[in-house]
Amino acid sequence: MTIHDDPYAGTTETxxxxxxxxxxxxxxxxDVEGIEGDTLVVNMGPxxxxxxxxxxxxxxxxxxxxxxxxxxxGYLHTGIEKNMEFRxxxxxxxxxxxxxxxxxxxxxxxxxxxxxxxxxxxxxxxxRAQVLRVLLLELNRISSxxxxxxxxxxxxxxxxxxxxGFRDREEILKVFEAITGLRMNHAYFRPGGVAQDLxxxxxxxxxDTVALxxxxxxxxxxxxxxxxxxxxxxxxxxxxxxxxxxxxxxxGPPLRATGYDWDLRKKRPYFGYETYxxxxxxxxxPDSYGRFRIRLDEMDxxxxxxxxxxxxxxxxxxxxxxxxxxxxxxxxxLSVGADGQGNSPEHIKHIMGESxxxxxxxxxxxxxxxxxxxGQAWAxxxxxxxxxxxxxxxxxxxxxxxxxxxxxxxxxxQAVAAMCEGAMLSDVIVAVxxxxxxMGGVDR
Amino acid sequence: MSDDxxxxxxxxxxxxxxxxxxxxxxxxxxxxxxxxxIVEVREGSFGVRGTGDTSGFGGLRRPVIMPGASAxxxxxxxxxxxxxxxxxxxxxxxxxxxxxxxxxxxFFIRRPLLLTTVTHLRxxxxxxxxxxxxxxxxxxxxETGRELHVVYxxxxxxxxxxxxxxxxxxxxxxxxxxxxxxxxxxxxxxxxTWDMFGVVFDxxxxxxxxxxxxxxxGHPQRKDYPLGGIPVEFKGGTIPAPxxxxxxx
Numbered sequence: 001m002t003i004h005d006d007p008y009a010g011t012t013e014t015x016x017x018x019x020x021x022x023x024x025x026x027x028x029x030x031d032v033e034g035i036e037g038d039t040l041v042v043n044m045g046p047x048x049x050x051x052x053x054x055x056x057x058x059x060x061x062x063x064x065x066x067x068x069x070x071x072x073x074g075y076l077h078t079g080i081e082k083n084m085e086f087r088x089x090x091x092x093x094x095x096x097x098x099x100x101x102x103x104x105x106x107x108x109x110x111x112x113x114x115x116x117x118x119x120x121x122x123x124x125x126x127x128r129a130q131v132l133r134v135l136l137l138e139l140n141r142i143s144s145x146x147x148x149x150x151x152x153x154x155x156x157x158x159x160x161x162x163x164x165g166f167r168d169r170e171e172i173l174k175v176f177e178a179i180t181g182l183r184m185n186h187a188y189f190r191p192g193g194v195a196q197d198l199x200x201x202x203x204x205x206x207x208d209t210v211a212l213x214x215x216x217x218x219x220x221x222x223x224x225x226x227x228x229x230x231x232x233x234x235x236x237x238x239x240x241x242x243x244x245x246x247x248x249x250x251x252g253p254p255l256r257a258t259g260y261d262w263d264l265r266k267k268r269p270y271f272g273y274e275t276y277x278x279x280x281x282x283x284x285x286p287d288s289y290g291r292f293r294i295r296l297d298e299m300d301x302x303x304x305x306x307x308x309x310x311x312x313x314x315x316x317x318x319x320x321x322x323x324x325x326x327x328x329x330x331x332x333x334l335s336v337g338a339d340g341q342g343n344s345p346e347h348i349k350h351i352m353g354e355s356x357x358x359x360x361x362x363x364x365x366x367x368x369x370x371x372x373x374x375g376q377a378w379a380x381x382x383x384x385x386x387x388x389x390x391x392x393x394x395x396x397x398x399x400x401x402x403x404x405x406x407x408x409x410x411x412x413x414q415a416v417a418a419m420c421e422g423a424m425l426s427d428v429i430v431a432v433x434x435x436x437x438x439m440g441g442v443d444r
Numbered sequence: 445m446s447d448d449x450x451x452x453x454x455x456x457x458x459x460x461x462x463x464x465x466x467x468x469x470x471x472x473x474x475x476x477x478x479x480x481x482i483v484e485v486r487e488g489s490f491g492v493r494g495t496g497d498t499s500g501f502g503g504l505r506r507p508v509i510m511p512g513a514s515a516x517x518x519x520x521x522x523x524x525x526x527x528x529x530x531x532x533x534x535x536x537x538x539x540x541x542x543x544x545x546x547x548x549x550x551f552f553i554r555r556p557l558l559l560t561t562v563t564h565l566r567x568x569x570x571x572x573x574x575x576x577x578x579x580x581x582x583x584x585x586x587e588t589g590r591e592l593h594v595v596y597x598x599x600x601x602x603x604x605x606x607x608x609x610x611x612x613x614x615x616x617x618x619x620x621x622x623x624x625x626x627x628x629x630x631x632x633x634x635x636x637t638w639d640m641f642g643v644v645f646d647x648x649x650x651x652x653x654x655x656x657x658x659x660x661x662g663h664p665q666r667k668d669y670p671l672g673g674i675p676v677e678f679k680g681g682t683i684p685a686p687x688x689x690x691x692x693x
Binding site: 083 | 576595640664671
C-alpha cells in the first residue's frame with residue numbers, strides 16, 4: 001500500500017518531501033541534506049493561541065516570507081446546530097450561546113430574533129426586555145473588544161495590554177454574573193423576552209461599572225495609539241480593502257476600517273437600536289492598526305448606549321420582561337435565596353396549590369415547549385466581530401427543524417490567505433489577531 | 445384493535461379539527477396538494493412506533509405544510525427585484541416560484557440557472573446583491589425528488605435589501621453549481637454544506653470537508669444521520685441515542 005491510498009498513514013509519511021517534527025529548541029535535529037526547493041510547509045498549530053480556540057494554519061514559507069497560507073478548522077466542532085434539532089426552541093439558546101463564547105449574547109440574540117420572527121411576535125416583545133438585551137449586547141461588545149485587544153496585544157508580546165484587558169473585562173463579567181447568574185454561556189435571552197428581570201441593586205452596579213470603564217478605557221489609547229513599536233507591528237499589516245472585504249464576506253471592524261459604515265445597528269435596526277444615540281466608527285486604514293483603533297472607539301460608543309439603557313431601565317422599573325402570551329412565555333421568575341438558588345414561591349404556590357390547569361400548562365411548556373408555525377426566517381445582527389446571522393426552519397413542531405448560524409469569525413477567517421500571503425511570518429499572528437476569530441463560533 | 449390505524453382512513457367529521465393543519469392527508473391531496481407544499485406527513489405522537497396504543501394519539505396524522513408560492517404583486521421592492529431578476533438575459537425560466545412569508549422573500553431558482561442568476565443579481569445595478577451572507581443546506585428526506593435544499597442569503601448593501609435564494613436537488617443527484625466564482629466568500633460555506641449534507645457543488649475550487657475529519661463517513665446534519673452517531677458506552681447500561689428517546693414532534 002502506498003501512502004497515497006492509505007488514509008491512516010502516519011504524520012511523518014508523505015508523498016511530497018521529507019517531514020520533520022520539531023517543537024522548538026531542537027532545530028539542529030533537522031537534516032538539511034537532500035532537501036530540494038526553497039519553501040517549507042509549516043503547520044502552525046493546531047494550537048490554542050490565547051482565547052481564540054484551536055486553530056491550525058498551514059503556511060508555506062520561504063525563509064520568513066509566507067508564500068501560501070491556509071486555515072484548517074474544525075477542531076472545536078461540537079455539532080451545536082445538529083444538537084439544537086433535538087431540543088425545544090427555548091433550550092436552543094443554551095446551545096447556541098456556547099458558539100462564540102467571547103460574545104455569547106450575540107449568539108443568543110440572533111437566535112431568539114429568528115425564532116421571534118418565525119412566531120410573528122417581533123413587535124410584541126416588551127420594551128424593558130429589548131432594553132435589557134441592548135444593554136447586555138453592548139456590554140458584551142466592550143468585553144469582546146477588550147479580549148480582542150488583550151489577546152492581540154499578548155500575541156505581540158504586549159503583556160500589559162493583556163493584563164489590563166482581562167482586568168477590565170472581569171468587571172463586565174461581574175455585571176453579567178449579577179444579572180444572568182453566569183459569567184459566560186448565559187442562556188439569558190429567551191424567545192419572547194429575557195429569562196428574568198434585573199436583580200436588586202444592579203442599576204447602581206451598572207453605574208459604578210460604567211464609571212470605572214469611562215476612566216479605564218482611555219488608558220488603552222494612551223498606552224498603544226502612538227506607541228512606535230505597536231504601530232510598527234500593526235500598521236500596513238493584514239491589509240484588506242473594501243472590494244476584498246465584500247468579495248470575502250468580511251464584516252465588522254475589518255469592513256469598517258475600509259471606511260464603509262456598514263453596521264446593522266444603523267442600517268437594519270433591531271431591538272430598537274434606532275432609538276439610541278450613537279455613532280458608527282469608520283477609518284480609512286484597512287489594516288490591523290485601523291481595526292484596533294475602531295475597536296477602541298466602538299467601546300466608547302457602546303458605553304454611550306449602555307448609559308442610555310441604564311436610564312431607560314430605571315424609568316421602566318417593574319415592567320414585564322417576557323412576552324404576554326403565556327403559550328410562549330417560559331416561567332422562570334427566580335427569586336434568588338441566600339444560597340444563590342431558588343425559584344418563585346408565588347409561582348410554586350400557584351401551580352402546586354391553587355390551579356391544576358396552571359400546573360398542566362407549566363408541565364407542558366417546560367417539557368414539550370411551544371409549537372412554532374412552519375416556515376423559515378433569517379435574522380442578522382451586528383456582533384462585535386461582524387454580521388452574525390441565523391437561518392431557522394420550523395416544521396411546525398416544538399423543536400427547530402434546522403438552525404444554521406452564519407458566524408462572523410467563520411467567514412472572516414477565510415481572509416487569512418488574502419491578508420498573509422507575501423507577508424512575513426510574524427505578520428501572520430498580527431493579521432489573525434486583527435480579525436479576532438473565536439474558534440467556538442467558527443466550528444460551532 | 446389491531447387495525448385502528450387504517451392505511452387510508454375515510455375522513456369523518458370526527459377527524460376534523462378547527463386547525464386546518466390537522467386536516468387529514470387524503471383531504472389535502474384532493475385539494476391541490478402541490479399548492480400546499482406538503483414536505484412530510486407525521487403519524488402518531490411522541491415518535492413511538494409499534495406499541496399498543498391505548499391513548500388514541502397514535503392515530504394522529506399531521507402534514508408538515510411549508511408556506512406555499514405567492515402570486516404577484518409581492519409588495520414594495522419585492523416586485524422590482526422579481527421583475528429585474530426575471531428580466532435578466534436567459535433568466536426567463538430561472539424562477540421556479542416565489543414565496544413571500546413573514547416579511548421575507550424567497551426565490552426558488554432552477555438548478556441549472558443558479559450561476560447565471562447570481563451573476564445577474566450581483567452585477568445588475570438595480571439589484572446589486574454584492575454580499576453573500578450565508579449558504580447552508582436543509583434536508584427534507586420525505587420530499588421525494590427535492591430532498592436537498594440549499595439556501596443562499598444575499599444582501600444588497602447598495603439598496604439595503606435582503607433576499608433568499610433556494611435551490612433544490614434530489615438525494616440521488618446531489619449536484620448544485622458552485623457560486624464561488626461570483627461570491628468567493630461562499631468557498632467555506634459550500635464546503636460546510638458538502639460536509640454536513642453531502643451536496644456536491646460543481647465548480648468549487650476544492651470541495652473538501654471542513655468541520656469533520658477528512659476520513660469521516662457520512663454527512664452529519666442530514667436527517668437520516670442520527671444524533672450521537674458514535675456509540676457512547678456506559679458500564680452496565682445502554683443509553684438510547686437522543687433521537688430515539690421520547691419526543692414531541
